[in-house]
Amino acid sequence: MKIAIGADHGGYELKNQLRDALTAAGHQVRDFGANSTDSSDYPDYAAPVAHAVADGQAERGILICGSGVGMAISANKVRGVRAAVGMTQELVALTRKHNDINVLTLGGRFTDPATAQTLVKTFLETGFEGGRHERRVEKISALESEL
Ligand code: RB5
Numbered sequence: 001m002k003i004a005i006g007a008d009h010g011g012y013e014l015k016n017q018l019r020d021a022l023t024a025a026g027h028q029v030r031d032f033g034a035n036s037t038d039s040s041d042y043p044d045y046a047a048p049v050a051h052a053v054a055d056g057q058a059e060r061g062i063l064i065c066g067s068g069v070g071m072a073i074s075a076n077k078v079r080g081v082r083a084a085v086g087m088t089q090e091l092v093a094l095t096r097k098h099n100d101i102n103v104l105t106l107g108g109r110f111t112d113p114a115t116a117q118t119l120v121k122t123f124l125e126t127g128f129e130g131g132r133h134e135r136r137v138e139k140i141s142a143l144e145s146e147l
Contacts, residue, residue: 001124004058006032006045011064011071011108013037014116018062021117027124030058046074053102054080061103062120068107075103079144082137086111086119096126098133099140 003022007015012034022029032048034040042065052058061083063071068085075083083103084095095101104123106116128137 001060002028002030002058003124004030004032004049004052004061005063006049006061006071007034007064007108008040008042008045008066008070009034009037010042010066011106014106014108014111014113015062015064017113018064018116018120022120042070043074046071047078050075050078050081050083050103054078059102060124062123063103063105064108065105066107066109068105068110071105072103075105080141082140086123089118089122092119092122093126096123097129098136100128100133100137 005015005019019029019031032045034045046063049061049063053061063075065071072083072085075081081103082099082101083105084099084101085105086092092104104120106119
């Protein structure tokens with residue numbers, strides 16, 4: 001799968017670990033930075049990852065900041081992106097099944113590497129259920145015309 005990934009300083013280490021694990025698993029991963037633990041601004045990484053997903057250059061995006069929240073807020077400003085913070089495996093599965101998220105955000109200061117890998121695997125492997133959820137996701141898309 002083509003995956004875009006990015007992080008600020010709060011997610012730098014976890015981003016690199018996930019990038020390497022996903023690449024080793026055969027995914028095509030494009031790393032949009034950060035490239036160091038120097039303090040940086042999460043919207044600067046959320047924007048290119050979100051646009052890569054919205055434009056179809058990547059099928060999914062993964063964004064990591066300290067809490068995951070700033071990345072989710074930022075990514076959701078981009079038309080066509082549905083981002084959510086991955087809290088537990090069950091919640092990540094639900095955000096795929098019901099909300100068809102295309103960007104997963106993680107809190108680098110709250111998520112250990114093994115848990116992060118489980119959350120990402122669930123994000124990549126869980127399908128959208130469609131049906132009544134399709135109508136609701138379409139209503140989310142309709143809200144974008146108000147942006
Ligand atoms: C940076 O200190 C921190 O605010 C950022 O990584 C993120 O947690 C914001 O939502």
